[in-house]
Amino acid sequence: MAYGDTSYSADFFEYISAFSALIRIMANEPASMGAAAPPGPEAAKGEPPKLAGAPSLWELDVARIVREHQSGVWRYLRVLGCPAAEAEDLTQETFLAVLTKPFQDYNRQATAAYLRQVARNLFISGRRRSVPIAELDEAEAAWSRWAGKDDGQELLAALRSCLQTLTERARQALDLRFAQQASRADIAAAIGLSEDGAKNVLQRAKQHLRECVERTLTSERRGT
Amino acid sequence: MNDRLLDAFLEEACGGAQPPDLTDKVLAALASPGEGARRSTAPVSPIPVLACPAGAGPVLANAARQKAQATRGTFGGWLPVAMAASLLLAVAGYWMLSHSKTKESVIAERAGERPPVKQPAPHIDTPLLPDSAQVVADERSSSDERPSPIAEKVVSSDAGVGRQGNSPAEKLPEGNVPDEEMLTPREQPTTVAENRISPPIGEFDSSTAGDAVAATSLPSALSTSATTDAQVTAYINAVLKSHWSDAGVRPSPAATESEWCRRVYLDCIGRIPTVEELEVFLIDNRRDKRRKLVERLLDDDLYLETYARFWTTLWTNILIGRTGGMEPDSPVYREGLQQFLRRSFLTNKPYNQFVYELVSAKGTNRPVEVASAEAPYNGAVNFLLQHMQERATPATAKTAQVFLGLQVQCTQCHNHPFNHWKQSRFWELNAFFRQAREEQVTTDGQPKVVRLLDGDFAGEGASSGAGDRFAEAEVYFERNGILQVAYPTFVDGTAIDPNGMVSVVDRRLELARLVSRSDELKQAIVNRMWGHFFGYGFTKPVDDLGPHNPPSHPELLARLADEFAGHGYDLKRLIRWITLSDAYALSSKFGPKLGNAADDPTLGNAPLFSHFYVRQMSAEQLYESLLVATGAHRTLADYEEQQRLKDRWLEQFAIAFGTDENDEATTFDGTITQTLVMMNGELTRQATNGESGSFLSQVAMKSERTGKPERAAALNELYLAALARRPSRAEVQVANDLLVAQSGNTTTALEDIWWALLNSNEFILNH
Numbered sequence: 003m004a005y006g007d008t009s010y011s012a013d014f015f016e017y018i019s020a021f022s023a024l025i026r027i028m029a030n031e032p033a034s035m036g037a038a039a040p041p042g043p044e045a046a047k048g049e050p051p052k053l054a055g056a057p058s059l060w061e062l063d064v065a066r067i068v069r070e071h072q073s074g075v076w077r078y079l080r081v082l083g084c085p086a087a088e089a090e091d092l093t094q095e096t097f098l099a100v101l102t103k104p105f106q107d108y109n110r111q112a113t114a115a116y117l118r119q120v121a122r123n124l125f126i127s128g129r130r131r132s133v134p135i136a137e138l139d140e141a142e143a144a145w146s147r148w149a150g151k152d153d154g155q156e157l158l159a160a161l162r163s164c165l166q167t168l169t170e171r172a173r174q175a176l177d178l179r180f181a182q183q184a185s186r187a188d189i190a191a192a193i194g195l196s197e198d199g200a201k202n203v204l205q206r207a208k209q210h211l212r213e214c215v216e217r218t219l220t221s222e223r224r225g226t
Numbered sequence: 227m228n229d230r231l232l233d234a235f236l237e238e239a240c241g242g243a244q245p246p247d248l249t250d251k252v253l254a255a256l257a258s259p260g261e262g263a264r265r266s267t268a269p270v271s272p273i274p275v276l277a278c279p280a281g282a283g284p285v286l287a288n289a290a291r292q293k294a295q296a297t298r299g300t301f302g303g304w305l306p307v308a309m310a311a312s313l314l315l316a317v318a319g320y321w322m323l324s325h326s327k328t329k330e331s332v333i334a335e336r337a338g339e340r341p342p343v344k345q346p347a348p349h350i351d352t353p354l355l356p357d358s359a360q361v362v363a364d365e366r367s368s369s370d371e372r373p374s375p376i377a378e379k380v381v382s383s384d385a386g387v388g389r390q391g392n393s394p395a396e397k398l399p400e401g402n403v404p405d406e407e408m409l410t411p412r413e414q415p416t417t418v419a420e421n422r423i424s425p426p427i428g429e430f431d432s433s434t435a436g437d438a439v440a441a442t443s444l445p446s447a448l449s450t451s452a453t454t455d456a457q458v459t460a461y462i463n464a465v466l467k468s469h470w471s472d473a474g475v476r477p478s479p480a481a482t483e484s485e486w487c488r489r490v491y492l493d494c495i496g497r498i499p500t501v502e503e504l505e506v507f508l509i510d511n512r513r514d515k516r517r518k519l520v521e522r523l524l525d526d527d528l529y530l531e532t533y534a535r536f537w538t539t540l541w542t543n544i545l546i547g548r549t550g551g552m553e554p555d556s557p558v559y560r561e562g563l564q565q566f567l568r569r570s571f572l573t574n575k576p577y578n579q580f581v582y583e584l585v586s587a588k589g590t591n592r593p594v595e596v597a598s599a600e601a602p603y604n605g606a607v608n609f610l611l612q613h614m615q616e617r618a619t620p621a622t623a624k625t626a627q628v629f630l631g632l633q634v635q636c637t638q639c640h641n642h643p644f645n646h647w648k649q650s651r652f653w654e655l656n657a658f659f660r661q662a663r664e665e666q667v668t669t670d671g672q673p674k675v676v677r678l679l680d681g682d683f684a685g686e687g688a689s690s691g692a693g694d695r696f697a698e699a700e701v702y703f704e705r706n707g708i709l710q711v712a713y714p715t716f717v718d719g720t721a722i723d724p725n726g727m728v729s730v731v732d733r734r735l736e737l738a739r740l741v742s743r744s745d746e747l748k749q750a751i752v753n754r755m756w757g758h759f760f761g762y763g764f765t766k767p768v769d770d771l772g773p774h775n776p777p778s779h780p781e782l783l784a785r786l787a788d789e790f791a792g793h794g795y796d797l798k799r800l801i802r803w804i805t806l807s808d809a810y811a812l813s814s815k816f817g818p819k820l821g822n823a824a825d826d827p828t829l830g831n832a833p834l835f836s837h838f839y840v841r842q843m844s845a846e847q848l849y850e851s852l853l854v855a856t857g858a859h860r861t862l863a864d865y866e867e868q869q870r871l872k873d874r875w876l877e878q879f880a881i882a883f884g885t886d887e888n889d890e891a892t893t894f895d896g897t898i899t900q901t902l903v904m905m906n907g908e909l910t911r912q913a914t915n916g917e918s919g920s921f922l923s924q925v926a927m928k929s930e931r932t933g934k935p936e937r938a939a940a941l942n943e944l945y946l947a948a949l950a951r952r953p954s955r956a957e958v959q960v961a962n963d964l965l966v967a968q969s970g971n972t973t974t975a976l977e978d979i980w981w982a983l984l985n986s987n988e989f990i991l992n993h
Contacts, residue, residue: 064253064256068249068253072245072246072247072248073245077235077245080234081230086237086242094248094252101256141228141230147227149235157235158235161235162239176240177241179240181240181241208229208232211232212232216227
């Protein structure tokens with residue numbers, strides 16, 4: 003993000019939303035405004051969660067919120083380092099944590115940022131805070147840059163498109179590696195190479211994809 | 227774009243893991259908040275923990291070996307040293323090859339290509355109702371014995387799983403009760419009358435004070451569960467199998483009989499089997515020989531003393547550490563506590579009674595004349611005497627940690643960082659200990675005689691109060707710079723009368739009652755015992771239960787805890803359930819080829835118990851095993867003398883940090899000290915000494931009497947004594963070379979072989 007950048011206002015808003023959500027979670031105090039609110043006294047008593055000026059849970063379109071954000075939260079957790087099953091569990095935990103408390107769906111960006119923040123906290127807490135923060139920051143920076151705007155939809159489309167530019171053998175290797183979780187030995191056997199050869203194919207394919215996707219996304223954002 | 231981002235999206239783009247549709251699940255959970263809350267007990271994430279590598283055994287050092295050679299006389303020389311070293315390397319190599327992962331797997335792991343294992347979903351019972359389950363139900367109804375719900379579920383799930391395909395799990399050893407036996411009508415559910423293994427509360431004739439109170443205040447410790455041992459074991463098997471299936475791992479093949487025998491001796495009575503014991507087990511052809519061996523180790527008079535000594539040592543370390551009572555001015559009389567513990571284990575005292583007596587103990591720490599009728603000798607007081615300093619805060623933390631599996635020590639100063647426990651909770655628990663008084667009895671010099679009694683407690687602000695100053699005896703603590711007040715309230719929120727007069731409320735008795743009846747008590751001990759036998763508990767560490775640290779198998783922990791309580795808090799019964807389970811009988815080999823490379827808790831994954839986790843013997847186990855392997859246990863003196871020698875040997879490994887929480891560490895695990903002690907220590911020197919009358923000399927005599935067959939028998943005996951297996955062909959070859967190098971001097975050759983075996987990884991590991 004840079005001054006003068008057209009994406010400044012959206013990024014800034016996202017950042018402020020996430021940061022304020024974090025502060026409220028840490029302080030465990032009800033929010034008087036903002037995209038989402040942590041638990042208030044009503045929630046503690048088991049009453050329908052409702053905040054002054056905010057719709058109750060049942061007035062929210064919960065199904066829409068879940069449908070709209072679940073892929074983003076799940077992908078975000080995967081990028082943080084969760085295996086798929088754990089990411090699924092944590093995604094569900096995230097929605098439950100957020101939706102069982104007073105909550106205001108202010109706008110899509112703010113809700114997405116808040117959900118990610120809660121997911122991140124649950125992830126760190128689940129690992130007993132032993133996650134290297136530097137790695138998390140790096141993953142988060144990568145997410146913000148390449149997938150933050152639309153929960154990775156654009157990135158996924160670009161990736162699928164770039165996959166078509168690979169050779170058949172490289173695609174097969176990637177498919178074995180990422181879809182079927184095959185070992186390198188199995189990949190090597192399937193594509194008729196040595197294990198080192200298979201490793202090279204995978205690395206080159208990923209490097210090609212990385213460049214292709216970065217090029218595609220950058221040009222799209224520039225409107226070229 | 228970093229790799230993690232690319233990999234995650236590539237997996238999705240290639241058709242791997244896809245974002246789930248959780249809409250219905252979330253809506254359903256929101257519609258029933260209770261369900262949502264319970265979901266949180268699911269194993270959300272494997273907790274990455276750093277575990278010590280199990281195979282941290284000693285390494286041969288030529289210099290050290292040369293020293294040993296120098297003491298041996300004229301037969302010393304470089305050749306025997308080389309031979310001994312090569313033998314040791316052969317043993318280590320054989321063991322490593324057979325137990326470690328393959329080269330390919332290591333390479334694959336380094337390349338990060340190990341397929342991620344799906345974490346086991348929260349497992350609910352798998353009621354695969356087979357025909358046999360109905361048979362059991364019919365049999366039970368015909369005998370007017372209604373099985374508990376768990377019994378029915380156990381039967382059905384196990385029978386169903388047992389009929390599945392040709393998985394390695396089906397090749398499990400027979401020691402685990404087969405379905406047929408489990409279902410046979412001969413096996414009747416445990417009844418109250420049968421289960422009176424230990425003296426019922428109130429009849430136990432202990433010299434300890436407080437027993438009379440225990441008899442009137444404790445819940446019944448007699449069995450109330452109709453579930454049989456076989457059914458509980460079958461339930462364990464079924465749940466673990468289900469988790470293996472969920473996680474996509476296969477169990478390792480079964481361990482060999484000698485491996486199983488060695489580990490059950492080590493885990494139940496703290497030492498390896500003798501050659502005779504091992505051979506008796508191996509030649510036994512009965513189908514239920516494993517069950518019989520476990521029962522013999524637990525109940526036979528021959529082993530009762532050893533069993534009690536082993537568990538006494540373990541619990542002494544748990545309660546007061548390896549250094550408690552070792553200082554000359556300590557108020558703790560270590561032997562007194564050990565006497566109490568030994569008596570408890572000899573009589574298989576119900577665990578809740580055992581805890582009750584420790585928490586509520588009153589009396590004098592030593593058996594001396596000054597012990598009066600008001601404060602008779604009671605070895606159990608030595609537990610709390612170790613932790614009574616600093617307003618009894620260590621006693622508070624230790625009681626919660628050891629008996630309830632709750633690590634609340636940090637909440638002494640602040641709220642718990644990872645869960646909802648508040649600072650006030652610690653001080654509310656602490657208030658239970660504030661009537662306790664530690665009184666030093668005036669005697670002439672050492673040893674120190676101390677009484678632990680209870681006196682009226684007027685609260686910390688009593689001096690300024692008016693009226694009945696005992697009515698609300700409070701405890702103060704500081705929170706964010708503000709003084710706050712706490713009254714005795716148990717961890718489950720149960721508050722007692724805050725009156726500080728002992729005649730009105732005896733707070734420690736109340737605490738003992740609450741602890742002994744709590745759910746936390748049974749879960750904590752089951753988790754601890756599981757951890758003892760499997761190397762990993764359902765949580766790590768075993769004494770840190772709570773919402774921040776979900777167990778790996780929550781349903782199994784809960785059921786075992788209920789069954790344990792239902793069977794009268796019988797520790798021996800719990801041991802039988804665990805040791806006769808399929809998982810305990812699995813080999814320690816694992817890796818990609820066996821389909822369970824991912825089940826490696828040393829990498830931070832939650833344990834799946836799909837193979838036996840290799841671990842180093844404790845110092846205590848090693849000491850006892852060295853005695854057994856060398857036959858020295860036959861010539862030792864009485865119990866006190868044995869214990870004294872053992873404590874002296876163990877002392878060298880213990881370090882006390884002197885912190886508020888009486889922390890200490892052992893320098894035993896894989897350290898230079900341990901290696902040097904094993905290579906050059908007095909015990910090893912005695913063990914490898916071929917002097918007349920020694921174990922080695924007897925083996926050598928057999929060998930020298932005749933020719934090669936006898937030599938082979940001697941070599942076999944050494945391997946069986948140390949490793950519970952016979953030597954491989956390569957090892958026999960090295961031994962023969964060694965014998966040739968020693969110019970036919972069998973005794974010296976055997977000394978070298980024996981030394982190498984005792985210093986091998988395979989000897990020092992429980993595998």
